[in-house]
Amino acid sequence: MNWLFLFLAFLIGISNTVQSGVNAQLRESLNNPILAAVTSFFVGLVVLVLAFACFNKNPVPAWSDVRQIPWNHFMGGVFGAFYVMTVIFIIRRIGPANMLCLVVAGQMIAAITIDHYGFQGFAVHPITMPRIAGAALLVAGVYLILTN
Numbered sequence: 001m002n003w004l005f006l007f008l009a010f011l012i013g014i015s016n017t018v019q020s021g022v023n024a025q026l027r028e029s030l031n032n033p034i035l036a037a038v039t040s041f042f043v044g045l046v047v048l049v050l051a052f053a054c055f056n057k058n059p060v061p062a063w064s065d066v067r068q069i070p071w072n073h074f075m076g077g078v079f080g081a082f083y084v085m086t087v088i089f090i091i092r093r094i095g096p097a098n099m100l101c102l103v104v105a106g107q108m109i110a111a112i113t114i115d116h117y118g119f120q121g122f123a124v125h126p127i128t129m130p131r132i133a134g135a136a137l138l139v140a141g142v143y144l145i146l147t148n
Contacts, residue, residue: 016103020087020096027088037085099144108138 019040027036091099112135115125 016099017096020091020099023084023088024091033088034085036088037081040084041081098146101145103141105139108135 006137007105023036026039030039059092082102087099112131113125114120116127118124
């Protein structure tokens with residue numbers, strides 16, 4: 001395993017937690033949850049455009065090639081918007097620890113299912129007893145955090 005990638009994955013977890021609180025604060029400052037989500041995505045878009053301008057070394061596909069891409073391959077933006085808007089709506093009510101526990105539990109269940117069936121072109125990694133035990137322990141941990 002590449003330790004840099006593992007560390008970056010860990011940093012993603014930290015950034016998701018911090019992002020949730022920052023977006024909740026933006027909601028309160030703007031007094032508008034949807035405008036807070038739009039603003040968050042706009043700032044992210046600016047960062048991505050700058051990163052693209054500075055670091056992209058790949059050719060940009062022709063418009064005719066882009067039009068051939070199946071519509072469902074563009075759903076990542078929809079899922080991202082769902083995540084950010086939902087977090088903005090719920091985090092102050094349930095708290096960051098509860099929210100992120102449930103997010104991670106949902107991610108783990110979805111990931112194990114995707115791995116088992118090889119959905120979305122991923123390699124098949126069958127569900128095994130250790131994976132089931134790990135997911136069960138994760139769900140048990142979520143329960144413990146939510147009830148205390």
